[in-house]
Amino acid sequence: MSERLVELEVLRYNPETDSEPHFQHYSVACREEWVVLDALNQVKENIDATLSYRWSCHMAVCGSCGMMINGEPKLACKSFVRDYDGVIRVEPLAHFPIERDLVTVIDDFMAKLTRVKPYLIPKNAKAVEEGEYRQTPEELKRYKQYTLCINCMLCYAACPEYGLIPKFIGPAAISMAHRYNQDSRDGGRAARQEEIAATEGVWECSFTGACSEVCPEHVDPAAALQQVKIASTIDWFKEHLMPWLKK
């Protein structure tokens, strides 16, 4: 089993003692097949137990270990150390406040996700005994891509708009709203539009496309946001130029 010494530079911040974050250097003996998360676990277990970071599944499913690796938003469990030359710089996800070391404060994202009502609001609610809400494979395909979001927030760390205008609801939350809007069983679009068609919603997006470039699950949030813009524009035209369409 081949091993090599990997140099890590990790941003540390202890709210109880530090006035600002600073980099700390670790030399870690890593195996060929290790990812950055393995290297951090090695530090935590054998070198410095005070290092704090989030992780859970180690298989790109839970979305907990998002961090900046050499300036790029990445899942630490999906970033192989062998793909990096020289020092690997690890920082907490950009655009989020740092709670401690690599742990960020994610309250803002959680609140925004709640605001967009990311759950099925049945078009025609029925009792359990009436059976399931059925859907064709074609109807499923319409939104399936957006169900793959793991809420890892890499898209928020990549989005320059979110960095400059923190009230922007942002890529993942709007994509999740779009996912339910596109669902044939759902009737909650009007309720979600209140949030996502607002200025703080989709209109803060200037289509940099960074969200889609960094998404580890290939959800393509940028596509969802542009589609929401088009649908919202059509709504506006219908309301203002074709008022006779109003029921």
Added chain:
Amino acid sequence: MAEKVTRRPYVREVPRVLWFLRHPRYVRYMVREVTCLFIGAYTLLMVVGLQRLSEGRASWEAFLEMLRSPWSIAFHALALGFSLYHTVTWFNLTPKALPVQVGESFLPDRVVAGAHYAAWALLSLVLLKLAGAY
């Protein structure tokens, strides 16, 4: 008895003006956006041309003479290059905004973007025909 938890989140400031220098993909985005200024400048030039035309023959011919100057030719070359870049980068993004679902699959991106190029070529031919170019 639980220990008192000290929370003092640290907020990293983002540069307000030169934020796009933080990453090459932001620079690419800015280039895509800024190139539209050349399209705007060319449109203004056409409006000035119309105004000169309305002022009579002498004024119009002076305008045409100005268009032949090296500065004007340099501007036209730049405006053409940047307009092409702006158009191509935007056309290549259209499949994201306009996915076309057929049954259980989506039309490939190149078909959606290709339709935009085809419409562009067709409209250009119509305009050239109207202008008497062929």
